[in-house]
Amino acid sequence: MSETMSSFQCIVATLFFALLLPPGSLAFELSPSFYDETCPEVFSIIRGIIEDALLSDPRIGASLLRLHFHDCFVNGCDASILLDNSATIESEKEATPNNNSARGFEVVDAMKIAVEYECPGIVSCADILAIAAQESVNQAGGPSWLVLLGRRDSKTANRTLADIAIPAPTGTLDVLKSKFAAVGLNTTSDLVALSGAHTFGRAQCKTFIDRLYNFNGTGNPDHTLNATYLETLRKVCPQGGHGSVLVNLDPTTPNTFDKNYYTNLQDQEGLL
Known part of the structure; x- marks a missing residue:
């Protein structure tokens, strides 16, 4: 290790x-x-x-x-x-x-x-x-x-x-911090570390669809998403598609608990 x-x-x-x-x-x-x-x-x-x-x-x-x-x-x-x-x-x-x-x-x-x-x-x-x-x-x-x-x-x-x-996947950083603080968790180290649990599992399209087409009501996708990853997600989650379709939280090791969540963020491939 x-x-x-x-x-x-x-x-x-x-x-x-x-x-x-x-x-x-x-x-x-x-x-x-x-x-x-x-x-x-x-x-x-x-x-x-x-x-x-x-x-x-x-x-x-x-x-x-x-x-x-x-x-x-x-x-x-x-x-x-x-x-x-x-x-x-x-x-x-x-x-x-x-x-x-x-x-x-x-x-x-x-x-x-x-x-x-x-x-x-x-x-x-x-x-x-x-x-x-x-x-x-x-x-x-x-x-x-x-x-x-x-x-x-x-x-x-x-x-x-x-x-x-x-905590909701659409919550702003300030909102997430307040929810962690409300249960006695640290708003920096705890928030960052526990978010790493998104390194395995799946998410439904409806939880992140706005990032693909209308981020924060701008009519545009989230600019922090890698362009290639954005197009991959759009194929799985088209506009008007079924919101319950599942997408891997980690595109490389979706069933493994590892540190790829943080690597994905650095590569602009963070889903949640």
Whole structure:
């Protein structure tokens, strides 16, 4: 492993480690050994479910990581994103950043079923999401880190806050900084490092179509896009085309967690 890649992995691992802490929590309240006695197989169970899912869905790792990220931006990492609509709950699944976008719920369900079979009533869904995020990154070639465990699941959701708090692909730098600051993250190093998670996975055309044809209402494409890359994107995402068409976030290694996100930005090939 190169020194550059090693440093990159350490930075990202450290920041994910920080993000996994619920707002206002103290480090001693959570522990990487929380389930060592009560459910020692929890990591291997979740790892196995992800391995199976990757056989038919190579982007599931990125989807699970995104699911955890979106969960953490709404009242902390409490699995509220998993709650369905009910008489008392407006599900966060239908918030604008998640609706017809957040995915992997069935894989999380499979994890919960398998974990419950082995350790009934022990492991929270919030911790399952946290472990799944770490395992997804690691299986894609990215870093591993100690996952702090011992979260409790929320019994309520907040769709309104999800609409407000979750960073959007169209957000300006100032807006992104404010959203990171609101959850206790640094507006420079944390923002830059966590944005690097866009090194794997896919994006729907509708999330960046304005950059191709009418950036900021100018009637022109985003001038920061490489001309060749722009034409490639326009072929996949034509004007009037279907907004749900998927495009690789990284045109070279879309299923690998590496540092290409930053290289792509320097080459003017940054998608999000």
